[in-house]
Amino acid sequence: xxxxxxxxxxxxxxxxxxxxxxxxxxxxxxxxxxxxxxxxxxxxxxxxxxxxxxxxxxxxxxxxxxxxxxxxxxxxxxxxxxxxxxxxxxxxxxxxxxxxxxxxxxxxxxxxxxxxxxxxxxxxxxxxxxxxxxxxxxxxxxxxxxxxxxxxxxxxxxxxxxxxxxxxxxxxxxxxxxxxxxxxxxxxxxxxxxxxxxxxxxxxxxxxxxxxxxxxxxxxxxxxxxxxxxxxxxxxxxxxxxxxxxxxxxxxxxxxxxxxxxxxxxxxxxxxxxxxxxxxxxxxxxxxxxxxxxxxxxxxxxxxxxxxxxx
Amino acid sequence: xxxxxxxxxxxxxxxxxxxxxxxxxxxxxxxxxxxxxxxxxxxxxxxxxxxxxxxxxxxxxxxxxxxxxxxxxxxxxxxxxxxxxxxxxxxxxxxxxxxxxxxxxxxxxxxxxxxxxxxxxxxxxxxxxxxxxxxxxxxxxxxxxxxxxxxxxxxxxxxxxxxxxxxxxxxxxxxxxxxxxxxxxxxxxxxxxxxxxxxxxxxxxxxxxxxxxxxxxxxxxxxxxxxxxxxxxxxxxxxxxxxxxxxxxxxxxxxxxxxxxxxxxxxxxxxxxxxxxxxxxxxxxxxxxxxxxxxxxxxxxxxxxxxxxxxxxxxxxxxxxxxxxxxxxxxxxxxx
Numbered sequence: 001x002x003x004x005x006x007x008x009x010x011x012x013x014x015x016x017x018x019x020x021x022x023x024x025x026x027x028x029x030x031x032x033x034x035x036x037x038x039x040x041x042x043x044x045x046x047x048x049x050x051x052x053x054x055x056x057x058x059x060x061x062x063x064x065x066x067x068x069x070x071x072x073x074x075x076x077x078x079x080x081x082x083x084x085x086x087x088x089x090x091x092x093x094x095x096x097x098x099x100x101x102x103x104x105x106x107x108x109x110x111x112x113x114x115x116x117x118x119x120x121x122x123x124x125x126x127x128x129x130x131x132x133x134x135x136x137x138x139x140x141x142x143x144x145x146x147x148x149x150x151x152x153x154x155x156x157x158x159x160x161x162x163x164x165x166x167x168x169x170x171x172x173x174x175x176x177x178x179x180x181x182x183x184x185x186x187x188x189x190x191x192x193x194x195x196x197x198x199x200x201x202x203x204x205x206x207x208x209x210x211x212x213x214x215x216x217x218x219x220x221x222x223x224x225x226x227x228x229x230x231x232x233x234x235x236x237x238x239x240x241x242x243x244x245x246x247x248x249x250x251x252x253x254x255x256x257x258x259x260x261x262x263x264x265x266x267x268x269x270x271x272x273x274x275x276x277x278x279x280x281x282x283x284x285x286x287x288x289x290x291x292x293x294x295x296x297x298x299x300x301x302x303x304x305x306x307x308x309x310x311x
Numbered sequence: 312x313x314x315x316x317x318x319x320x321x322x323x324x325x326x327x328x329x330x331x332x333x334x335x336x337x338x339x340x341x342x343x344x345x346x347x348x349x350x351x352x353x354x355x356x357x358x359x360x361x362x363x364x365x366x367x368x369x370x371x372x373x374x375x376x377x378x379x380x381x382x383x384x385x386x387x388x389x390x391x392x393x394x395x396x397x398x399x400x401x402x403x404x405x406x407x408x409x410x411x412x413x414x415x416x417x418x419x420x421x422x423x424x425x426x427x428x429x430x431x432x433x434x435x436x437x438x439x440x441x442x443x444x445x446x447x448x449x450x451x452x453x454x455x456x457x458x459x460x461x462x463x464x465x466x467x468x469x470x471x472x473x474x475x476x477x478x479x480x481x482x483x484x485x486x487x488x489x490x491x492x493x494x495x496x497x498x499x500x501x502x503x504x505x506x507x508x509x510x511x512x513x514x515x516x517x518x519x520x521x522x523x524x525x526x527x528x529x530x531x532x533x534x535x536x537x538x539x540x541x542x543x544x545x546x547x548x549x550x551x552x553x554x555x556x557x558x559x560x561x562x563x564x565x566x567x568x569x570x571x572x573x574x575x576x577x578x579x580x581x582x583x584x585x586x587x588x589x590x591x592x593x594x595x596x597x598x599x600x601x602x603x604x605x606x607x608x609x610x611x612x613x614x615x616x617x618x619x620x621x622x623x624x625x626x627x628x629x630x631x632x633x634x635x636x637x638x639x640x641x642x643x644x645x646x647x
């Protein structure tokens with residue numbers, strides 16, 4: 001594939017690694033921090049009370065500052081790994097030959113976003129700010145969106161021709177996928193506010209329903225309009241699956257965190273663990289919904305073209 | 312490229328729905344975290360009766376009431392205004408404090424189990440680090456300072472940025488928790504000694520109100536620090552190893568594992584604090600003191616001890632000059 005430079009291929013591979021580390025480790029552990037509420041296990045940054053960020057003596061750490069500090073510490077280490085991977089992708093984009101300018105600028109934006117997200121985390125801890133924690137939660141989603149965009153822009157598929165769609169179908173797909181993506185982002189603000197006890201549950205519920213409705217329409221349009229475009233059909237299917245799982249996890253989260261099963265037996269670690277797992281799974285799947293929604297919107301906005309006007 | 316009318320209506324509907332969601336999110340009060348709410352259990356009907364008396368005087372944790380008799384200790388006066396302050400404090404408590412200190416202030420949450428040192432259980436009415444003399448309960452100012460500045464090197468963060476009246480009200484509520492815990496403990500002890508519930512409760516309220524009166528719980532005066540000289544450090548080192556007996560618990564090297572507190576063979580701590588948790592003397596070489604790193608903080612710890620722990624008060628055994636010599640030695644140990 002001569003029009004797909006090797007440097008772009010390498011950047012694409014590194015961006016995949018960055019996405020997996022970001023969702024699987026950094027956000028996974030970060031979500032666990034909020035679920036177990038140990039975000040202030042130690043109120044210094046980036047070190048633990050004078051120790052090193054790159055200390056791997058987890059047993060010693062747990063003995064000195066408690067298991068919560070290990071969760072917080074590994075989140076920061078995972079964040080540093082995300083930063084290194086995004087930095088590597090950016091260097092490959094900027095130093096490699098034949099990388100298109102948009103990919104370079106997207107890589108720069110992803111790097112800046114990752115750095116800003118790290119600083120938001122620092123600010124949240126140093127200021128002991130729940131508002132800062134909400135911003136840090138939203139920043140994580142924005143970082144994922146930037147990495148997803150870079151992943152798509154560096155993918156081999158991007159070098160092919162955009163898919164041709166009937167003009168009105170293309171317009172409808174763009175409008176609904178854009179609205180769904182934007183509403184999902186607003187709902188993530190609501191979810192972060194709820195988790196940090198800065199917002200009320202009814203707001204999150206209404207926003208979740210509204211965003212889900214918009215995304216269901218967008219996915220249905222993508223399936224129909226993309227009848228001959230496998231990429232669109234795949235994205236629509238993934239979005240439907242992630243959204244269905246998210247609704248089920250949302251119901252479980254309400255039952256176990258706010259509803260009838262919220263108050264478990266005293267000192268029941270299993271109950272607490274179940275609550276933490278459900279809350280973290282709901283958050284992580286929310287990131288997947290966001291990634292799928294962002295990918296669908298990017299695909300609809302930049303990878304489709306209107307073939308003929310409406311009759 | 313134009314949208315269908317149905318799309319326009321649909322998109323307008325979801326935008327309106329989102330606006331309604333945002334209003335609900337930000338205008339409605341976040342609900343109380345019910346995860347840590349537990350129905351109280353009692354060892355006997357008499358204890359349940361005692362608890363009813365406690366609730367009648369103090370209200371419940373969710374609907375606190377300013378009790379009579381504790382104005383001198385710093386609680387708001389009984390009445391609607393005092394109750395409103397405590398309820399506001401409970402609101403802040405439920406979002407900022409509860410996940411560590413628990414709904415009832417007993418630090419019984421699973422988050423607390425993940426932290427070291429474990430967050431304070433207010434059920435005993437004891438704070439470790441106070442400005443008051445040995446054996447005396449904390450002053451209201453101690454609670455306010457802890458909330459405002461936090462406890463260094465622990466998960467207890469500084470809450471100086473709490474908006475408006477939130478900080479003084481959560482201090483009121485914390486004081487209320489401590490007093491309620493002290494009364495409950497005292498009354499249960501009296502009940503165990505054979506007193507009737509009503510008599511036990513009345514006597515406990517009087518005893519706690521007396522003990523927490525600032526006239527009784529007097530603040531420890533810290534004399535001006537002398538110059539930190541090599542001679543002072545040498546005298547402090549001699550005291551550390553000898554008359555003051557610090558090495559027995561903190562170890563000869565100050566590492567926190569002395570023969571009285573650490574079983575090197577079995578690798579476990581030998582002493583417990585008032586909350587039943589292992590008492591771990593500070594590693595003095597690290598210079599990380601939970602009660603504060605300032606010289607006057609160290610002076611107070613040596614003079615009045617660390618309350619609720621095996622760290623004893625030395626104010627009766629050592630002169631102020633000797634305590635300052637020890638402070639000089641501690642600072643030298645930590646390379647300060």
